[in-house]
Amino acid sequence: MRTATALDMRYQSRLLAKKMLLVAAAVSLLVTGCTQVASPTQTPDPAVVAAFNAQPPQLPFTPAPPLPKIEGTIEVEVGIGTQAVPTNRFETRVLVVAADSADYGLSTARALLDQVGVPYEVLLAANDPLDEALLYAANGDGRFQGFILTSNNLAYFDGNAWASALTPDEWNMLWAYERHFGARQVALNSYPTNFPEDYGFRYVGARDTTGADYQARLTTAGRSTFNYLQTNVRIPIRYAYTYLAEIDPATTSTQVSPQLIDASGNVLAISSRSSDGRERMALTFAHNPYLIHTQLLAYGLVDWVTKGLFIGERSMYFMADVDDWFLPNDEWDPKTMTIRPDNYRLTNVDVASLALQQTALRLRHPEARDYTTTLAYNASGASTAAPTSCSLSRRGVDPLTSMSRCLRTTFQWVNHSFTHAYFDFLDYVGSRDEIRLNRERASLLRLSQPNNVLVTGDVSGLGWYNPTGDGPKTDFGLAASNQAFLDAADDLGVTVIASNASVPSHAADCSGCGVYHPLSPDILLVPRWPTNVFYMVTTPAQVVSAYNSVYGPNGVAPYWDHDLSYTEFLKVETDIALYHMISFSPYPHFFHVANVREYAPGRSILTDYLDTLFDKYGDYMSLQLRSPDWRNLGVYVADRTSHMHSGAMGVFDRTTSRLTLTAPQGGTVFVTGVRASGYRSYGTERISSFKLAPNQTVSVTVN
Numbered sequence: 001m002r003t004a005t006a007l008d009m010r011y012q013s014r015l016l017a018k019k020m021l022l023v024a025a026a027v028s029l030l031v032t033g034c035t036q037v038a039s040p041t042q043t044p045d046p047a048v049v050a051a052f053n054a055q056p057p058q059l060p061f062t063p064a065p066p067l068p069k070i071e072g073t074i075e076v077e078v079g080i081g082t083q084a085v086p087t088n089r090f091e092t093r094v095l096v097v098a099a100d101s102a103d104y105g106l107s108t109a110r111a112l113l114d115q116v117g118v119p120y121e122v123l124l125a126a127n128d129p130l131d132e133a134l135l136y137a138a139n140g141d142g143r144f145q146g147f148i149l150t151s152n153n154l155a156y157f158d159g160n161a162w163a164s165a166l167t168p169d170e171w172n173m174l175w176a177y178e179r180h181f182g183a184r185q186v187a188l189n190s191y192p193t194n195f196p197e198d199y200g201f202r203y204v205g206a207r208d209t210t211g212a213d214y215q216a217r218l219t220t221a222g223r224s225t226f227n228y229l230q231t232n233v234r235i236p237i238r239y240a241y242t243y244l245a246e247i248d249p250a251t252t253s254t255q256v257s258p259q260l261i262d263a264s265g266n267v268l269a270i271s272s273r274s275s276d277g278r279e280r281m282a283l284t285f286a287h288n289p290y291l292i293h294t295q296l297l298a299y300g301l302v303d304w305v306t307k308g309l310f311i312g313e314r315s316m317y318f319m320a321d322v323d324d325w326f327l328p329n330d331e332w333d334p335k336t337m338t339i340r341p342d343n344y345r346l347t348n349v350d351v352a353s354l355a356l357q358q359t360a361l362r363l364r365h366p367e368a369r370d371y372t373t374t375l376a377y378n379a380s381g382a383s384t385a386a387p388t389s390c391s392l393s394r395r396g397v398d399p400l401t402s403m404s405r406c407l408r409t410t411f412q413w414v415n416h417s418f419t420h421a422y423f424d425f426l427d428y429v430g431s432r433d434e435i436r437l438n439r440e441r442a443s444l445l446r447l448s449q450p451n452n453v454l455v456t457g458d459v460s461g462l463g464w465y466n467p468t469g470d471g472p473k474t475d476f477g478l479a480a481s482n483q484a485f486l487d488a489a490d491d492l493g494v495t496v497i498a499s500n501a502s503v504p505s506h507a508a509d510c511s512g513c514g515v516y517h518p519l520s521p522d523i524l525l526v527p528r529w530p531t532n533v534f535y536m537v538t539t540p541a542q543v544v545s546a547y548n549s550v551y552g553p554n555g556v557a558p559y560w561d562h563d564l565s566y567t568e569f570l571k572v573e574t575d576i577a578l579y580h581m582i583s584f585s586p587y588p589h590f591f592h593v594a595n596v597r598e599y600a601p602g603r604s605i606l607t608d609y610l611d612t613l614f615d616k617y618g619d620y621m622s623l624q625l626r627s628p629d630w631r632n633l634g635v636y637v638a639d640r641t642s643h644m645h646s647g648a649m650g651v652f653d654r655t656t657s658r659l660t661l662t663a664p665q666g667g668t669v670f671v672t673g674v675r676a677s678g679y680r681s682y683g684t685e686r687i688s689s690f691k692l693a694p695n696q697t698v699s700v701t702v703n
Helices: 006-015 106-116 168-181 220-225 292-305 348-364 399-406 428-444 483-491 540-551 566-582 605-620 630-645
Strands: 019-022 030-033 089-091 094-098 120-124 146-149 155-157 162-164 184-187 201-207 214-218 234-237 242-247 254-261 267-273 279-283 320-325 329-333 338-344 374-377 412-415 496-500 515-517 520-528 589-592 649-653 658-662 667-672 680-682 685-692 697-701
Touching: 094 106, 106 120, 106 146, 106 292, 146 292, 168 184, 184 292, 214 220, 220 254, 220 267, 220 292, 234 292, 242 267, 279 292, 292 566, 320 605, 329 540, 348 399, 348 605, 412 428, 428 483, 483 520, 496 630, 520 630, 540 566, 540 605, 566 605, 589 605, 630 667, 658 667, 658 685, 685 697
Parallel strands: 094 120, 094 146, 146 184, 184 279, 320 374, 320 589, 374 412, 496 520
Antiparallel strands: 019 030, 089 649, 155 162, 201 242, 214 234, 214 254, 254 267, 267 279, 329 338, 515 520, 649 658, 658 697, 667 685, 680 685
């Protein structure tokens, strides 16, 4: 195959973004192909939508049914309750206790811990015993620092009736362990009765929240537990059967503290100390990892059950990439419902306005004060003859390039290939030139960008393509990536390549991780999140016309019962991004140059989206958003991937307050609650990282 010329590749790069196939709404992915561009007078292809769209908001799960009620109380047997002689040390992992594999709360418990990177084990109590071998190491050390129960009664149907998955003896063995090691217990969903023991609350009523949010509020105690939330936050409980409770005046529990209440003062979460000194927390509503209320409370529950000392960490991220900088962009025509190819190219006024809009965003949203837009540039569209100029005059060699040079330090930059080439079938020389020439011209323009990072056009070269170059793309897997392209990237020192979070083979096997490419293990793939801000929309009218042509009641993939307004569009689409943020995803979201056109003074589609998103985030969270550039993002994702595969474990000595860490596989290990050399602060947390060789041990004092 001949090597495509720069002109060929640039032309191809614009055509390949024209025709897209919408997959089923349940699949979070849109694929693109190469085809003849429809003229503006033709009837649009019914599958024409934007590149890389995400799915519309919908429930990828069935809401949980009400919990079965089990009557009675199990008598607490005071004593060690074990043949082992316990030490005063325990391993820093959590035990998740579920009734069985069908237990509704199991996926939530796993997600809470996976998202933070906390080691854990799972006990399916109806199938396997809770015994000494599980709870104690051979030397008497405890094997867990805390316990997450999917429900307070662990109810399951035994074939005849609803029963608890733990026997009275097993409950007592668990409680004896908690007594000795001071281990805490969280019940994710609770029927407010005295089974299996007295938590300090009693049943008042129930609410089905399928049709509307049921708002929870933080109490004074709750503000301490969930101190990363806004003080007056309203937590929207939705799609979760909810029990209402009150403090039981006859309780024998002590230090009974409501954590969450509703507007009428009904208790929705409670912490208390049992009569024999054990600390418990119980929530009275269901959870699912995809629900906002679950994600808002997740970190507080993990932090509480571990007493703030655990292997793992979390931060809140938001980064936005704007692809195709310097190139002209297609534009949607709402009148003809067609795409006009290469119909709009950003102006110097658009760039100057984007800089001002970014500053305004930071001022309006203190939690986003570090947010900086990343421009994924294609330098073939820039002119090295254009001088650095901040003038708003439309005259000159290339005002877009001139203003971009003027404001080069206002934004972050990343290599998007010289001509926006597609790397699926490009040979070694062509691939190398696309990467190299883009770097070289960026240097001439004095644009600072990380040489080790590459964002390919249309996420090409990574096994997601159409063999004929036309029509929908197929995920052939990373093994089908273009080896010539990978070799060229590797030879040029590229260690990080952006992938697509909605392509199954690009998905990491752990939360927040990257994927080391199997054909080029030195290259880490870092996914980006797609959005439904279509690549060819520049105004609100174009946004809703294009979006509703797909998801409206008369669209090619109808989802909504009416055409959405622009305000409704922004609400539902930013709900998806908010979920990514509060579940600690570090992956950038990506947009396109058309989306930053100044369609009205100080307004663009991108910043309208960000304003809506940051408003929501600020309503819930008080933590500052992190917005690293691609160089630092690659370092973090590599460390996160290392942490999740290290097998890290710690042993905490309660007598000496020393934590001893080891990692069988070696690598980076994050620990929250330790102030080692070089630790960083985030919110009220102190997070340290350690580089461990396989089976190396490190001991630190916890203070």
